[in-house]
Amino acid sequence: MAITSSTSDRVTLLTIDRPERRNALGHEALDELDAALEAALVKSRALVLTGAGGHFCAGADLTELEDVAFTDRLAEVLTRLSQAPITTVAAISGSCMGLGMQLAVACDLRVVADDAAFALPVARLGLMVNHWTLERTTRFWGEGAARHMVLTGAVLTADDAWRLGFTQVRGGLDGALELARRATDLAPLTQAGSKLGFDAHGADSAGVARYEAAFATAWSSDDLTEGRSAFRERRAPEFQGS
Numbered sequence: 757m758a759i760t761s762s763t764s765d766r767v768t769l770l771t772i773d774r775p776e777r778r779n780a781l782g783h784e785a786l787d788e789l790d791a792a793l794e795a796a797l798v799k800s801r802a803l804v805l806t807g808a809g810g811h812f813c814a815g816a817d818l819t820e821l822e823d824v825a826f827t828d829r830l831a832e833v834l835t836r837l838s839q840a841p842i843t844t845v846a847a848i849s850g851s852c853m854g855l856g857m858q859l860a861v862a863c864d865l866r867v868v869a870d871d872a873a874f875a876l877p878v879a880r881l882g883l884m885v886n887h888w889t890l891e892r893t894t895r896f897w898g899e900g901a902a903r904h905m906v907l908t909g910a911v912l913t914a915d916d917a918w919r920l921g922f923t924q925v926r927g928g929l930d931g932a933l934e935l936a937r938r939a940t941d942l943a944p945l946t947q948a949g950s951k952l953g954f955d956a957h958g959a960d961s962a963g964v965a966r967y968e969a970a971f972a973t974a975w976s977s978d979d980l981t982e983g984r985s986a987f988r989e990r991r992a993p994e995f996q997g998s
Contacts, residue, residue, distance in 0.1 A: 758785035760808075761792045766940040767933060768796035768803045775809030778851050782817035783826060790833045797840055801944065802936035805837075805863060806847035806929055807856075812872070815854030818881075830855065831886055837862040838892070838955070841948035843939035847932035848872045848923075858885065861892035864951070867932035868923035874912045876905045897922050943983060944997035945974045 758781070760771045770792050772779040781789065796803050807813050816826065837844060837859070846860045849869035857876050860866055876893065878885055885906075894902040897912075898920050904910045917923040925931050939947065949970030956963030974980060979995045986993035 757788060759788040759792045761796065763796070763799055765937055766799075766801040767936045768800040769933065770796060770803065770805050771808050772806070772813055773808040775811070777817055778811040778814035779807040779809070779856070780814045780817040781855055782819070783829065785817070786826075786829055786833055790836060793833070793836055793840070797842065800842060801940035802843045802845070803840065804845045804847055804929070804932045804936050805859060806932065807850070810871075811850035812846070812848040812852045813856030813859055814851040815856055815877075827886065830858070831888070834858055834862045834888065839951075841944070841951065843936065843947055845932045845936045847929045849928065853877060854885075857893065858889050861889065861896050865925075865935060866896075866917070866923045867925040867927055867929075867935060868914050868917050869928050870914050870926070872914045872917065874905070874917060874922075875909065876902075877909050878906065880909050941992065941995075943974070943979045943993075943995045945970070945977050945979055945995075949974050 758772065758774050760773050762769050770789070772781065772785070772789070774780065774785060793803075816830075843865070844863040846863040846866045848860060848866060849872055852860055852872055853875045854877060857874060860874075876885065876889075890902065890906070893905070897905075901912065901916070901920050901922075905912060914923070914926065918926055925935055949967065952963065952970050953967040956967050958964070978998050979993075982995060983993045
């Protein structure tokens with residue numbers, strides 16, 4: 757199997773396990789990732805995505821990349837990951853190129869090891885990524901860095917990722933798991949609703965409406981009552997997502 761999955765303390769760890777290809781993904785591996793992600797969303801409060809063998813993901817497996825059918829399937833997986841109602845963390849080491857970068861920007865947060873390297877080398881291959889990828893890369897790296905990578909083929913470093921705010925924590929998988937565990941004790945409705953808000957922009961009236969509905973749900977939830985009670989009683993809240 758190209759994707760391994762384990763769950764502990766309400767955190768699911770998904771690992772891309774194709775070290776012989778530096779964790780590049782083809783059609784079958786992409787389907788496995790989608791299935792593992794769907795299963796994780798049922799049983800987890802947070803998710804960590806990483807790669808085996810010292811690399812996050814070197815991109816798409818170019819031996820299988822023949823037409824846009826692959827990119828259409830990839831878009832489905834990226835949408836599922838980015839719209840997951842739980843907190844998602846990318847634990848990045850080594851190569852994070854092309855499709856790897858797309859997975860990284862689909863996650864909410866990123867923990868980056870010192871040896872990480874980042875690129876969107878589409879101009880070297882005559883390819884293009886979808887607009888979603890350009891938009892997310894620009895949001896998380898800044899437009900200057902995004903244009904640098906896409907238009908010149910630049911490879912950025914872990915220092916660049918830290919300096920420009922792409923990563924929230926410097927470290928390895930243990931740091932990513934700890935960050936994810938911190939999210940599991942927080943209010944699920946707040947987390948899911950806030951993610952809707954982060955992805956809704958002023959001109960996106962439907963997205964703003966979804967956020968406003970989530971806002972109203974949170975303010976009338978049992979979790980809000982529990983949070984207030986826990987604050988008064990000086991204890992840790994036990995949120996149920998309702």
